[in-house]
Amino acid sequence: MESELKELASRLEQEISGLNLPSNPENLYQPLRYFLSLGGKRIRPILSILGADLFGAGYEKSKSAALAVELFHNFSLIHDDIMDEAPLRRSQKTVHTKWNSNIAILSGDVLLIKAYQQLCLQENRHIPELMRVFNQMAVEVCEGQQLDMDFENRSIAIDEYIEMIRLKTSVLLGCALEMGAIIADAEDESRKLLYEFGVNLGIAFQIQDDLLDLYADAEKFGKQVGGDIIANKKTILVLKAYALANPLQKEFLANLSQITDPQQKVEQTIGIFAELGIKEEVKKLRDSYFRKALEALDQINVPDQNKQKLRSLAAFLEDREV
Amino acid sequence: MESELKELASRLEQEISGLNLPSNPENLYQPLRYFLSLGGKRIRPILSILGADLFGAGYEKSKSAALAVELFHNFSLIHDDIMDEAPLRRSQKTVHTKWNSNIAILSGDVLLIKAYQQLCLQENRHIPELMRVFNQMAVEVCEGQQLDMDFENRSIAIDEYIEMIRLKTSVLLGCALEMGAIIADAEDESRKLLYEFGVNLGIAFQIQDDLLDLYADAEKFGKQVGGDIIANKKTILVLKAYALANPLQKEFLANLSQITDPQQKVEQTIGIFAELGIKEEVKKLRDSYFRKALEALDQINVPDQNKQKLRSLAAFLEDREV
Numbered sequence: 001m002e003s004e005l006k007e008l009a010s011r012l013e014q015e016i017s018g019l020n021l022p023s024n025p026e027n028l029y030q031p032l033r034y035f036l037s038l039g040g041k042r043i044r045p046i047l048s049i050l051g052a053d054l055f056g057a058g059y060e061k062s063k064s065a066a067l068a069v070e071l072f073h074n075f076s077l078i079h080d081d082i083m084d085e086a087p088l089r090r091s092q093k094t095v096h097t098k099w100n101s102n103i104a105i106l107s108g109d110v111l112l113i114k115a116y117q118q119l120c121l122q123e124n125r126h127i128p129e130l131m132r133v134f135n136q137m138a139v140e141v142c143e144g145q146q147l148d149m150d151f152e153n154r155s156i157a158i159d160e161y162i163e164m165i166r167l168k169t170s171v172l173l174g175c176a177l178e179m180g181a182i183i184a185d186a187e188d189e190s191r192k193l194l195y196e197f198g199v200n201l202g203i204a205f206q207i208q209d210d211l212l213d214l215y216a217d218a219e220k221f222g223k224q225v226g227g228d229i230i231a232n233k234k235t236i237l238v239l240k241a242y243a244l245a246n247p248l249q250k251e252f253l254a255n256l257s258q259i260t261d262p263q264q265k266v267e268q269t270i271g272i273f274a275e276l277g278i279k280e281e282v283k284k285l286r287d288s289y290f291r292k293a294l295e296a297l298d299q300i301n302v303p304d305q306n307k308q309k310l311r312s313l314a315a316f317l318e319d320r321e322v
Numbered sequence: 323m324e325s326e327l328k329e330l331a332s333r334l335e336q337e338i339s340g341l342n343l344p345s346n347p348e349n350l351y352q353p354l355r356y357f358l359s360l361g362g363k364r365i366r367p368i369l370s371i372l373g374a375d376l377f378g379a380g381y382e383k384s385k386s387a388a389l390a391v392e393l394f395h396n397f398s399l400i401h402d403d404i405m406d407e408a409p410l411r412r413s414q415k416t417v418h419t420k421w422n423s424n425i426a427i428l429s430g431d432v433l434l435i436k437a438y439q440q441l442c443l444q445e446n447r448h449i450p451e452l453m454r455v456f457n458q459m460a461v462e463v464c465e466g467q468q469l470d471m472d473f474e475n476r477s478i479a480i481d482e483y484i485e486m487i488r489l490k491t492s493v494l495l496g497c498a499l500e501m502g503a504i505i506a507d508a509e510d511e512s513r514k515l516l517y518e519f520g521v522n523l524g525i526a527f528q529i530q531d532d533l534l535d536l537y538a539d540a541e542k543f544g545k546q547v548g549g550d551i552i553a554n555k556k557t558i559l560v561l562k563a564y565a566l567a568n569p570l571q572k573e574f575l576a577n578l579s580q581i582t583d584p585q586q587k588v589e590q591t592i593g594i595f596a597e598l599g600i601k602e603e604v605k606k607l608r609d610s611y612f613r614k615a616l617e618a619l620d621q622i623n624v625p626d627q628n629k630q631k632l633r634s635l636a637a638f639l640e641d642r643e644v
Contacts, residue, residue, distance in 0.1 A: 028468040079431060083424040102405040102471065105427055109401060110464040112434060117457045124450040128442060131449065135439045142432040146350040149424060 005313060008049060009042045011059070015067055016042075021114075031095045031107040032114075035074055038090045043317070044176045045070040050309050051180020051194055054302055064121035065130060065179040071115035072134075073172060076141055078108040083149065091222070112138075122183060129182050137175035144168025151234060158239050162203060170202025193296045197310070200293035205317050207286040210235040212321070214270065215279060220321045226266035232257045236285070237278050244276045290318055327635060330371060331364045333381070337389055338364075343436075353417045353429040354436075357396055360412045365639070366498045367392040372631050373502020373516055376624055384505045386443035387452060391498045393437035394456075398463055400430040405471065413544070434460075444505065451504050459497035466490025473556060480561050484525060492524025515618045519632070522615035527639050529608040532557040534643070536592065537601060542643045548588035554579045558607070559600050566598045612640055 016036055021029045045066035052062035080086075081094040082104050088094060096104035119130055144167025151164060177198040181191040212221065213228040214237060228235045241253055252272055259265040273279060293314060297307055338358055343351045367388035374384035402408075403416040404426050410416060418426035441452055466489030473486060499520040503513040534543065535550040536559060550557045563575055574594055581587040595601060615636060619629055 025465055025468040025472060027472060028465060079427055082427060101423070105401055105404060106464055106468055106471075109431075109434070110461060112431070113457055113460040113464065116438065116453065117461070120450060120453045120457060127453065128446040128449040131438065131442045131453065135435055135442060138435040139432055139439070142428055142435065143347055143350060146347040146428055149428075150347060150349060 002312065002316060004309065005046065005316065008046050008059075012042045012045045012049075012066065012070070013039070015063065016070065019067070019114075027099070027103055028107055028110055031078075031099055031103055032074075032111055034098065035078060035089075035095055035107075036071075038092050040090065042070060043313075044073050044172060046313065047173055047176035047198060048180045050313065051177035051198075052184045053180070054194065054300070054306050054310060055181060055184035055186040055190070056306075057180070057184035062180050062183045064118050065183060066176070068115045068118035068134065069172065069176045069179070071111055071118060072138065072141075075108050075111040075115060076145070078104055078111065080145060082108075083145070126183055130179055133175055133178055133182065137171045140167045140171045141169075144171075156234060156239065158236070158243060161234070161236055161239055165206040166199060166203055169206050170199045173202035173205070174198035187301075190300050190302070193300045196296035197293045197300075200289045200296065201314055201317065204286050204289040204293060207236055207282060207289065208318065208320065210237055211279070211282055211286065213237075214266070214273070217321055222322055226262070226269070229256075229266055229269045230262045237273060237282055240281050240285075241273060241276055241278050244278070244281065245272075249276065286318075290314070324634065324638060326631065327368065327638065330368050330381075334364045334367045334371075334388065334392070335361070337385065338392065341389070341436075349421070349425055350429055350432055353400075353421055353425055354396075354433055356420065357400060357411075357417055357429075358393075360414050362412065364392060365635075366395050366494060368635065369495055369498035369520060370502045372635065373499035373520075374506045375502070376516065376622070376628050376632065377503060377506035377508040377512070378628075379502070379506035384502050386440050387501045387505060388498070390437045390440035390456065391494065391501070393433055393440060394460065394463075395494060397430050397433040397437060398467070400426055400433065402467060404430075405467070448505055452501055455497055455500055455504065459493045462489045462493045463491075466493075478556060478561065480558070480565060483556070483558055483561055487528040488521060488525055491528050492521045495524035495527070496520035509623075512622050512624070515622045518618035519615045519622075522611045522618065523636055523639065526608050526611040526615060529558055529604060529611065530640065530642065532559055533601070533604055533608065535559075536588070536595070539643055544644055548584070548591070551578075551588055551591045552584045559595060559604055562603050562607075563595060563598055563600050566600070566603065567594075571598065608640075612636070 019036070021032055023029065048066035048069050049059055049062050052058070077089060078095050081089055082096045082101055086094050087097050094104070095107060116131075116134075119134060120127060122130055144164055147160075147164040148168055151160070156164075174195040175198070178191050178195040181194050186194070210228065213235065214226055216225055218225045224230070229238075238253075242250060245253055249272060256265060256269055256272070259268065294311070297310060297314075300307070341358070343354055345351065370388035370391050371381055371384050374380070399411060400417050403411055404418045404423055408416050409419050416426070417429060438453075438456075441456060442449055444452055466486055469482075469486040470490055473482070478486075496517040497520070500513050500517040503516050508516070532550065535557065536548055538547055540547045546552070551560075560575075564572060567575055571594060578587060578591055578594070581590065616633070619632060619636075622629070
């Protein structure tokens, strides 16, 4: 099964590198060719393909919507990287670092428009509904990014954090799947359930991201373990720790941000998190969203065997080590 | 007649201030409410309304597409202002100055998506075609902005400059009109001619902008006369001057950029331009595009009286002093 997903990913990879971006103006399109070639798991377009597949519609029918989702995702990464002042993405220079911020703004803009162009390669009869679902998602992703920036400057509750990641990352997974369902002419109830599957899977996925940052196997992970902690990011781990800590432990947590030696900071964080049982608590939270996702999938009215690919993908995402 | 256009502008102004933007996240939507309230001539949405009106479709039918055009225009201004490091827009602070660049990037992004949402309020049967025309325009506007940035660092020919302004500003006018024609179910040939009218009008409009920068009546103009010259911008006036100058005059032109006193710089520029007959030459160029625009309008197969509003608008734009 996993090989089937890999084959799908490599097929989509070929589509992406085969996208016929113009050569001129070079400063507009060269950054896009560069950024799109950096790879990634291509999970989002796979979801569109599998969403359509669930209701019997094939690859060719859902391909353009899938590509639209991937282009949108890359647009949001290019702009987020400027806002987050991130020097690297997938171990390579970000667009604003390799070129400059102006070029990153404008090539991001044109990539968003290219996503809409891809979407409009779908059949006319599906375009209005695809557009509505896509637009709603796109607005929410921007809202999520804004909340993420706002949260840097104030304290936040766990519920707010979950809402932020729902908007910033999960609705895109829901939308990717729902668009597949629209293309396959699925009934409304199924569309809604598939969207729920995607959103909850996305929240579980993001929580797993936070877990991996601190608890990944350093050799497999490919980036610095504990990067979020070193950068004093308010991940779900940190929020959970504050929620469970007694006053003394809270003081200890607050003092962690002052530690300048990265290794010492990460070790001490792992220590207090172990005391508080954070890893287990956050895994529980992740699994609750994962379960919600699978429950939604269970309820969709198609033969059970049709759901196998999505179940495999979900299992793959939950178990992932990178 | 002009009062009819004014009434249309004020009706659209009301629509814009009545747009139901969410209140949260405040840092995402407050900049948009601010920027959209800065006003402007609202010429682009007026063109969509008049484009539909030309073929007998009324205001309510074309309103959403018209608003989409205006939202797109404002998106591009917000992002261009970051790239151009412009402190002011319509005598008020730009978004990145009043807030910061990150907020200007993200609120610009969401405004572009909101433009697509507006477009999707049109009838389903028109959406795919509206989307294609709109996407094409949007890509070209980005390409135009990139060319404009590229041109800062190299010499350019007059043809390249015209191509740049065609992309950066004129295709939006053509698109605004063509979308009106699509909504009114006009035939393809008429749609194409109306687009040509808009693009050529747009080029004339932009040339007039360059002329006004140096030759406007200071009292009516509302911003610094000669601003482009002071900033060493390569406007059509400068390119034309270089094209007509003899070697000595070219040297004089090149030395102008070194003058630090703004008033002296503007006066000497006006002097050499007078010697070369630049004002008249550029007016001739402007009028040639204006004529092309009107010729395209003439050829559209609708009763002549239907064209009066567009002719008035064109005349108003050519004569404008601000």
